[in-house]
Amino acid sequence: MKQKILKVHPADNVVVALTDLHPGETVEYAGRTYTVKEFIAAKHKFAEDLIAQEQQIIMYGVLVGKAQSDIQAGGLLSTANVKHAASGFLTAQHHDSWQQPDTSKWAGKTFMGFHREDGSVGTGNYWLVIPMVFCENRNLEVLQDALVKPLGYGRHNSYETKAQQLINLVKEGGSVDQVLYTEVKDGTAVAKANRVFPNVDGIKFLTHNGGCGGTRQDATALCGLLAGYITHPNVAGATVMSLGCQNAQVSILEEEIKKRSPNFSKPLYVLDQQKVGKESDLLDLAIRQTMAGLIEANNNVRQPAPLSKITIGLECGGSDGFSGISANPAIGYTSDLLVSLGGSVILAEFPELCGVEQNLIDRCVDKEKADRFSYLVKTYAQRAEEVGSGFDMNPSPGNIKDGLITDAIKSAGAAKKGGTSPVVDVLDYPEKVTKPGLNLLCTPGNDVESTTAEVASGANVVLFTTGLGTPTGNPITPVIKISTNTKLFNKMSDIIDIDTGSIIDGDETIEQAGERILDYVIKVASGEIEVSAVRHGQDDFIPWKRGISL
Structure with missing residues (x-):
């Protein structure tokens, strides 16, 4: 019979309900019988014995709360009778050894990944387009519209098909009830698109709301985060779009990239809109450079x-x-x-x-x-x-x-x-x-x-x-x-x-x-x-x- 309750750690004074328990129900675990005093929903906890007000509540063998009022044996723990409490922490005791699991099953086993020049290995192979500041998000959206589907990375949207069926119904004079209750069918599922660059898993656009208007710490942290993505083993290269005047300067990004990859060698194209001038010139250049980068990225294969x-x-x-x-x-x-x-x-x-x-x-x-x-x-x-x-x-x-x-x-x-x-x-x-x-x-x-x-x-x-x-x-x-x-x-x-x-x-x-x-x-x-x-x-x-x- 399926076990109904669980005491996670021997030191615990609470018991976990694995299924719904009802008032008066008797349950057993490890040779002990418990009588539930009130409804205990699955996943919730009840008191093993009386837990007096201000008494510590132990689960997983650690302090997890204190009783705000007496909790009877078999009674439900809730936000009404339990308040947060946790143990303090001091110095380290330094455990140098641990019981390693047996890994003989995986001895010599490998996976097929994308090898990078810095020695890391990716589980994917992506090209990134990144804005240094939120002001460039619209330009990324334009590039996304221009590149994703033509390159074969668009995904079939069955909801678009359903919506179109309802739009046609409305055009034909359909009523509210017809729109609400008429069954619409999924469009025919399409096979994986025939990609222009079969070894590139996708081109990703990392829009965000940062880069300027915040603290200098925020700008530096953002540059570090973006550098982490650019140098990531799952990334083949990147196109970076900068306005020019933002707090998150390209020079900071370059410093953060160097910290993570001193011999960085991936293709990286950086465009500064205030230097280039016209938006049309900027986007034209971005498309050309991104396409050139994708050609290089496509040379990577799983090994x-x-x-x-x-x-x-x-x-x-x-x-x-x-x-x-x-x-x-x-x-x-x-x-x-x-x-x-x-x-x-x-x-x-x-x-x-x-x-x-x-x-x-x-x-x-x-x-x-x-x-x-x-x-x-x-x-x-x-x-x-x-x-x-x-x-x-x-x-x-x-x-x-x-x-x-x-x-x-x-x-x-x-x-x-x-x-x-x-x-x-x-x-x-x-x-x-x-x-x-x-x-x-x-x-x-x-x-x-x-x-x-x-x-x-x-x-x-x-x-x-x-x-x-x-x-x-x-x-x-x-x-x-x-x-x-x-x-x-x-x-x-x-x-x-x-x-x-x-x-x-x-x-x-x-x-x-x-x-x-x-x-x-x-x-x-x-x-x-x-x-x-x-x-x-x-x-x-x-x-x-x-x-x-x-």
């Missing part, structure tokens, strides 16, 4: 590469009460496998590490890394508090509705994405990953801002867990969407790639799911599988304006 050349970004969004017990620990095991194989992993979203800082500090390979992580976390938290916010305000309404009622509960589960390996480096936004192993990257908890940053730091694959569902993706890196529960996977199968609800159902262990995910990653990295976010053209790109977003 075998060791798995150590894979860098995975770890992300969660639309999290639920199952995230920390299914999908997140599963990709945590995937992370440990890749680290053992010599690859790199990025754990970000610093507001969602609240309460588990000590564990990560203790896993840092040296005091310098531990001190930097501590400094970045404390500084970030202080800035949030200065504007009337704080990490304790991180859970979204969707998180709370599905059982993540404090930031510490959310964070304790979110940190599971990082597995158990040592922390080899701590990076501030938007620095680049240079060391194999687990890297911590300071980003907000906002899904898109964090994913955007992880890719800039070098992630050539992103694992994104979700319990509620989200369509987000990235312009140049495949974002693999992983559901925490099978109900979501079946409901949103068009945007979810992998299901880990099998862990909740007891049909698969965390380790088995983690191995399955790594095998999937290798196929995605080799171009054998097109993930949902790529298939739908989900090209989300949002730079972080420091101190504004959580």
Whole structure:
């Protein structure tokens, strides 16, 4: 019979409902019987024994809150009776060893990637068109209209076909009811377009709202982020559009590129509108130079590469009460496998590490890394508090509705994405990953801002867990969407790639799911599988304006 409840850690004083539980219902786990006092929805928690007012609430073996009032045994934990609380953090204890997983299954295994002159390997091969400032966004839109479909990168839009059928109905005098209830058919699906440049996966336009009008720190950070994309292994080259007078000067971009790639050799075309003059001349030149760059980019072909050349970004969004017990620990095991194989992993979203800082500090390979992580976390938290916010305000309404009622509960589960390996480096936004192993990257908890940053730091694959569902993706890196529960996977199968609800159902262990995910990653990295976010053209790109977003 399917298990109805779960106690995640022996030290916990709360129990997770794996299915809806009703008042008076009796459930068992590990030889103990519990009687539920009120309705407990799946993913929510109830008290193991009486939790008195101000008593600590423990989950995942760590402090995640305090009781605002007495919570009876079998009673529901909610925002009405629980407040955020998290453990403090001090110095590092430095654990030099860890239990590496068995990776013999992947010994000598390779993936098919695009090799770059700096030694990195891409899982894709894209050309970028980038504005230095939002003033150039319109010019990018004109270039996008001029280039994407003619080059064979346009995607079939069945909704356009449906809309056209309804437009024809309106022209024929159709009523409101006819428009609302007449069945319209999908257009005939089209095969993958016959691309002019078959070895180029796409031409991507990274429009944004920055570059001027903000602080100099914002401008420098933006240039660093853009440099991260230009030097990224999934990118063959770029066209850069500058107005000329903005804070984010091309000279700053060039400095940031040099930091990341001292011997940078990719084709890079920079156009300054105030120097060129007429808009028509600017766009004509941009089209010519971009076309020349695409000819060079098309010379790149996939070749075998060791798995150590894979860098995975770890992300969660639309999290639920199952995230920390299914999908997140599963990709945590995937992370440990890749680290053992010599690859790199990025754990970000610093507001969602609240309460588990000590564990990560203790896993840092040296005091310098531990001190930097501590400094970045404390500084970030202080800035949030200065504007009337704080990490304790991180859970979204969707998180709370599905059982993540404090930031510490959310964070304790979110940190599971990082597995158990040592922390080899701590990076501030938007620095680049240079060391194999687990890297911590300071980003907000906002899904898109964090994913955007992880890719800039070098992630050539992103694992994104979700319990509620989200369509987000990235312009140049495949974002693999992983559901925490099978109900979501079946409901949103068009945007979810992998299901880990099998862990909740007891049909698969965390380790088995983690191995399955790594095998999937290798196929995605080799171009054998097109993930949902790529298939739908989900090209989300949002730079972080420091101190504004959580």
